[in-house]
Amino acid sequence: MSRRRGWWANCPPYIAALFLSVAPVAAVQPDEVLDDPVLEGRARDISGGIRCLVCRNESIDESNADLARDLRLLIRERLVAGDSDAEVIDFLVDRYGEYVLLNPPATGSTLLLWGAPLALLLLGAGVAVAHIRGQRTAAPTDTLSEAEEARLRELTEGRGDG
């Protein structure tokens, strides 16, 4: 099995990353499904935002791993016990850290993640508006550049030779 350890390294780009995550056949097993469709819906919503910790880049809702199944059952247990969605998520973060959240909460340094695109958008819009309003008609140059002069000489001299 030693070669298998790094087997994705030899695989094509677009898929290499999917390797560990792609365990075909979706995850939720029939015996996990709750009878109450509302609770089950909430459980699915929560699971979609929780990372499978032993997978590469996959939520526990999609993962086939045993740990993902344990977490799915845990979420359902808490929901049946009457926890709110936020309580369930807090419970998971307490245990596994914020790494478990696929949607990092916008606090502390993560504010940058949410703020940077917005800042760039505003900056870009500002620059664009300033550029559009500040345009002046550039006087068209009627003199040739140095390079064009050289090329012209080349052509005219070439013709003279021929």
Added chain:
Amino acid sequence: MIVELGHFALVLAFATALVQMVIPLIGAHYRWSGWMAVASPAATVQVLLVGFSFAALTYAFVTSDFSLRLVVLNSHTDKPMLYKVTGVWGNHEGSLLLWVLILALFGAAAAWFGSQLPTTLRARVLGVQASVGVAFYAFILFTSNPFERLAVPPFNGEDLNPLLQDPGLAFHPPFLYLGYVGLSMAFSFAVAALLEGRVDAAWGRWVRPWTLAAWLFLTIGIALGSWWAYYELGWGGFWFWDPVENASFMPWLIAAALLHSAIVVEKREALKSWTILLAILAFGFSLVGTFIVRSGVLTSVHAFANDPERGVYILAILGIFTGGALLLYAWRAPLMQAKGVFGVVSRESALVANNLLLAVSCFVVFIGTIWPLIAELLFDRKLSVGPPFFNAAFTPFVIAIAIILPLGSILPWKRGTVTTFRKMWPAAALAVAIAGLIWAIETEKSLGGPLGAALGVWLVVGAGIDLWSRTGRGALSNRLSRLTRLPGADWGKALAHGGLGITIFGVAALVAWEQEKIAVMDVGDRMELGRYEVVLEDVRRVQGPNYISTLAQMHVYEDGRDIGVLPAEKRIYPVAQMPTTEAGIDNGFTRDVYAVIGDPQQGGGWAVRVYIKPFANWIWGGAIIMALGGIVSLTDRRYRVAAGARKTAPQPVPAE
């Protein structure tokens, strides 16, 4: 022997690329025409050499030459012939060889069809193109040689990853690479223009077809990958915001922006330095994508150790080319003087808005992709950024782009008035009416469904109005006949914009209205889902060429009407020791019925999943229409690469 010749040809191609890089660039600097003239034949020789090398590797795969390490690791005698051939690029080394082959092809195409280019510009373009080649040849030869032999060849190979043994994925990489590498042309033109110190309308006319070709190949490549994920991964997901997907999506977004800004350069000689910057960034993101995928650094923060040498090498290539080009840009860009002036309400301004939104949306994807790395390195926080973030942060940009698109597309160049927007009233009214209707009849109220439908209608009808307004005034029959004679660029524009609307609607509809049911079923059991009923008729084991399959036959009824039997498979590939699923899908215009057979259950029966996927095919249908728009636009005579070139020359095709 052939393998050795292929190896040797690759080394020669490397040497040729070195010559093609150095001599013409020096020649262009000192205006020595003899030195500049080296570029074209060198480009031709290079493509022949690397083409032979690729053919030699393909030969080794087809004949299952197990003395080659790469063939052993990625092939097997029982593998169907199609996958023996596609196995050539189904691995790191081979895919890089394909990469340089396409790079050389683009370079040669510029040499063959570029006779009308100014001599120095052509020499510089080919020189820069060769410099990218040099970096990648060195990468292949020194770290990832596909022609490595084994001293003791085994009797058989270890088979190609079964997930790749699929027609959708077999042709996904070549298209993606045509796109990635096609952007190298835009990059070479940008760097050459910076070296020249000038950009004019002719430059824009040259860059556009290459970018358009690269963009349309990327569109097809991404759509193929997404379609494959949909039917192969077993639950019908079509986009995962995985770093590797993002790697292909970022160049696509920038290429889309570049396409539009190159139009402004070409028609109005404005936005020159911005267009150059986009051209550099577009290829830069292609290299970022290659780095992400090859190093594994972002998929898992700790996967870097998998292949440090390769990762570091690509990082160096990325740094040298993007960094070098950006430095050159900072130094030379002030030379680019804009000529065309435009008002606040004008086509140019609308295209600036388009560029801004596309560039920032690309930045959203970029920062989300690399944030886990930044957070760990700088803030010592270990966190994940997944689909919920991207969906929340990216969707507003899609909505904004979709809203301004028809408005901008109908504005005149230079200076317009808001009264022009009145033409779009019918599209707006229809969009709102349909969204309202959908909201009224939806059983489970969702915002995404009606919104997606409104945007879809707005874009499709808007594209139609835009096209119709191009026919001018007069009698209906005159306008109709003018419609058929409109230039390819106009039709291409309408198709691409309409295709975007169709894709947006498909995504929104699928996300909003998907239905799913999971159950344990024994043979003969029934399951009901919405208007559908599924009967598990039979489950049996089937032996395939290189796999063993559990084949389930599921009979599907729609409102009691028999719509056929869906075969759903679960395959095991014994050599690669991997399972795959083949979902049973009934494709329909308004919905797919999607059935998957899972594991046998302890108490008997199988886990069965059935999904109703509304308007799923519209997602890829829209992408195909977008790509078709690109093709139609390329056929426009005005944009042919060498328009007005020698009469005897065959009609040039911008990209192979």
